[in-house]
Amino acid sequence: MTAIVDKNYAAYAANDLEGILATLAEDYTVLPFGGAPWVTSREGARKIYARHLVDYPMARTQVLGRIDLGKVTIKREHSEPAEGSKAPTVDVMMIYTVRDGLIARCESITRAGDEEAAVGVIAAQLDAYNVQDLDAHVACFAEDVVIADLNGAENLHGITDYRARYQGVFEQFPANHAHLDQRLACGNVVVDHERVRRSPDSEPFEVLAIYTVRDGKIARVDFVK
Template sequence: MTAGAQISAVDLVQGQFDAYNAQDLDAHCAFFADDVVVADLNGEVTLRGIEAYRAKYVQVFGDFPQNRAELVNRIVVGNTVVDHERVSRTPGGETFQVIAIYTIAGGKIARVDFRK
């Protein structure tokens, strides 16, 4: 799946999720707006803009080449998608849980709020 203006909110989030698990940086970033904002839930903005986002995931994919996320649950309401994910950095390694709240605008993911 590729990013585009006609893709539903859930399809956008699933597409970036699949590209994340494949560690396909270009495909993953294609789902995000140029001015994407990433923040801690109810807290500080941690990234602004696609270049900062791309740099972060170059690091994540480089540091954790076997990183995988498993979707535990997904809720979709309008232009907002909430994912509950279980993440493992190495096969058989420790896992941690994340809630990611994706806000869609203009056919792209415009904002992600994380709770770890």
């Protein structure tokens, strides 16, 4: 499903602007994660990619990590500008969403905030989740926490509703366990690729949890299932 992302990167490496554009949906949207769109069309992306091909050649971009699940690919990257370019060094995480075989959406996360602290609170909530310590788990989340589907509906608001939901999960599935397959972090955003079993003999299911940390607490979780 996400092979189109590889095709996009191959075209970028080949300095093939038309090849890059061919991997994008007509309504291709570029935006900061959680922010307003910068670009809302394939043709609108032309100028951005033409500039990036000059300022950030693929040979100077290092992919630090990658997670794929369903229609979503997330890459953690570090890019140095081309020799002579005045563009800044870029430390970023990119979330690509594929629709009908083309890249429909690219969301960027720049490195801002205390990354070590963000990873720490995510690790703490997962540890508490796996030993069914409801108080310790809930303590990692903000009073106004929001739970949502990535680019979809917000389906939970506030710590009271969050506690009630996970009290129910722990009661219904006392052997519930989430195995961490991979973790990527960029500033105050942490992405966990988890494999969850409701019981030791049940079939696992995969999920991406995109955590946004604010003031030392998890303020938002966007799920990909």
